[in-house]
Amino acid sequence: xxxxxxxxxxxxxxxxxxxxxxxxxxxxxxxxxxxxxxxxxxxxxxxxxxxxxxxxxxxxxxxxxxxxxxxxxxxxxxxxxxxxxxxxxxxxxxxxxxxxxxxxxxxxxxxxxxxxxxxxxxxxxxxxxxxxxxxxxxxxxxxxxxxxxxxxxxxxxxxxxxxxxxxxxxxxxxxxxxxxxxxxxxxxxxxxxxxxxxxxxxxxxxxxxxxxxxxxxxxxxxxxxxxxxxxxxxxxxxxxxxxxxxxxxxxxxxxxxxxxxxxxxxxxxxxxxxxxxxxxxxxxxxxxxxxxxxxxxxxxxxxxxxxxxxxxxxxxxxxxxxxxxxxxxxxxxxxxxxxxxxxxxxxxxxxxxxxxxxxxxxxxxxxxxxx
Amino acid sequence: xxxxxxxxxxxxxxxxxxxxxxxxxxxxxxxxxxxxxxxxxxxxxxxxxxxxxxxxxxxxxxxxxxxxxxxxxxxxxxxxxxxxxxxxxxxxxxxxxx
Numbered sequence: 320x321x322x323x324x325x326x327x328x329x330x331x332x333x334x335x336x337x338x339x340x341x342x343x344x345x346x347x348x349x350x351x352x353x354x355x356x357x358x359x360x361x362x363x364x365x366x367x368x369x370x371x372x373x374x375x376x377x378x379x380x381x382x383x384x385x386x387x388x389x390x391x392x393x394x395x396x397x398x399x400x401x402x403x404x405x406x407x408x409x410x411x412x413x414x415x416x417x418x419x420x421x422x423x424x425x426x427x428x429x430x431x432x433x434x435x436x437x438x439x440x441x442x443x444x445x446x447x448x449x450x451x452x453x454x455x456x457x458x459x460x461x462x463x464x465x466x467x468x469x470x471x472x473x474x475x476x477x478x479x480x481x482x483x484x485x486x487x488x489x490x491x492x493x494x495x496x497x498x499x500x501x502x503x504x505x506x507x508x509x510x511x512x513x514x515x516x517x518x519x520x521x522x523x524x525x526x527x528x529x530x531x532x533x534x535x536x537x538x539x540x541x542x543x544x545x546x547x548x549x550x551x552x553x554x555x556x557x558x559x560x561x562x563x564x565x566x567x568x569x570x571x572x573x574x575x576x577x578x579x580x581x582x583x584x585x586x587x588x589x590x591x592x593x594x595x596x597x598x599x600x601x602x603x604x605x606x607x608x609x610x611x612x613x614x615x616x617x618x619x620x621x622x623x624x625x626x627x628x629x630x631x632x633x634x635x636x637x638x639x640x641x642x643x644x645x646x647x648x649x650x651x652x653x654x655x656x657x658x659x660x661x662x663x664x665x666x667x668x669x670x671x672x673x674x675x676x677x678x679x680x681x682x683x684x685x686x687x688x689x690x
Numbered sequence: 691x692x693x694x695x696x697x698x699x700x701x702x703x704x705x706x707x708x709x710x711x712x713x714x715x716x717x718x719x720x721x722x723x724x725x726x727x728x729x730x731x732x733x734x735x736x737x738x739x740x741x742x743x744x745x746x747x748x749x750x751x752x753x754x755x756x757x758x759x760x761x762x763x764x765x766x767x768x769x770x771x772x773x774x775x776x777x778x779x780x781x782x783x784x785x786x787x788x
Contacts, residue, residue, distance in 0.1 A: 352702070353702070354698070354699055354702075355699065376699065377749055377786075378697075378699065378747065378749045378750065378783045378784065379699055379700065379703075379737040379738070379747065379750075379783070380736050380737055380740075380747060381736065382703060382733075382736075382737065395703060395733035398735070398736045398737075398741075399735070399736060399741045401741065401742055
């Protein structure tokens with residue numbers, strides 16, 4: 320029988336949640352790395368026992384851990400992230416040039432072809448690659464160096480590269496997203512990059528449809544249709560049918576088009592999930608009701624999914640890397656909150672239940688579907 | 691024998707006890723102790739001082755013999771009581787909430 324393993328990064332450690340295919344009874348392991356901020360934990364698609372975890376600390380800097388046994392044991396690997404060449408400057412909050420400084424790894428993305436190859440999205444925004452299981456890291460400098468890098472500026476959470484999407488059908492193609500620069504696409508495995516932000520409109524920048532400067536919170540794709548992208552922007556839910564060349568808004572009837580997470584159903588490429596959040600600055604669910612919204616039409620028309628979720632006095636947030644889906648049938652959907660709950664639905668979002676409800680604030684959620 | 695007391699997060703990372711013992715040749719300076727520490731426990735590289743510049747991480751301090759050695763030259767000799775192993779060198783993480 321299939322199993323699922325949910326990898327949870329929190330402000331104070333990592334947790335591994337496991338269940339069989341029924342997804343009713345859960346075994347909870349952790350905290351791993353107690354006290355450390357775990358920005359992201361992710362497993363290799365081709366070696367599910369190979370996991371990588373990003374730990375960041377204001378005191379002790381960046382650490383990367385690797386597990387080769389599905390999270391039972393962990394070993395530290397390389398933590399040296401050095402920008403290539405002279406790093407130069409980007410814009411600071413006050414508009415002045417600011418030197419590029421490595422702060423932390425937000426997102427780890429293992430390759431589909433080799434468990435020793437993985438990518439790291441970091442703050443200040445850059446993309447790094449390891450070909451030896453995380454022991455050593457090398458920047459792919461074409462992203463920062465393509466021309467607009469000096470114009471990028473941090474969002475409130477820092478200038479982070481938080482999304483890395485690899486195209487299973489076209490190994491050279493990858494997408495990244497940066498707050499607050501926008502989305503970018505490479506066709507040559509990360510060597511050169513193109514901004515793909517046409518159609519985005521952001522009233523918080525002087526030129527609302529500028530080539531860069533957009534605060535993209537998350538992008539998602541279905542692996543069977545890698546040219547169709549969905550985006551949760553700072554405001555607006557967007558869709559592209561041409562690999563990011565152009566975007567159209569599909570916020571439709573959402574109660575708020577602000578949010579952080581967005582994900583796609585494992586078997587229905589037009590079924591998309593978001594969690595609307597109230598903003599500016601409140602950053603909790605509208606009306607104190609925690610609701611996932613599902614579109615079965617690729618955006619535009621959305622339905623609230625609230626069964627099993629708190630519908631009064633709920634003021635948590637769901638951060639950008641904190642939603643994932645499994646590939647069982649029916650598809651499981653998972654998300655974590657800043658209140659420490661991890662919710663799961665084993666029926667595509669119709670019904671929800673907490674797996675755990677008192678963890679530290681959840682920063683990231685990933686799911687592995689295991690044989 | 692130099693005795694170094696690590697903060698709890700670094701003990702966890704290095705899978706070691708609070709106090710580690712290092713053998714160094716003279717001159718015994720802060721830099722020499724940190725280099726020896728990172729040689730024995732390579733997973734600590736980058737956690738106490740920056741990989742590239744060697745600069746101390748801002749929220750860490752170095753104490754010994756009831757003195758704050760943080761701001762003395764990292765190439766200055768450490769106190770005799772540390773060199774002889776009577777007193778440990780303490781690496782301290784700043785106390786902060788959250």
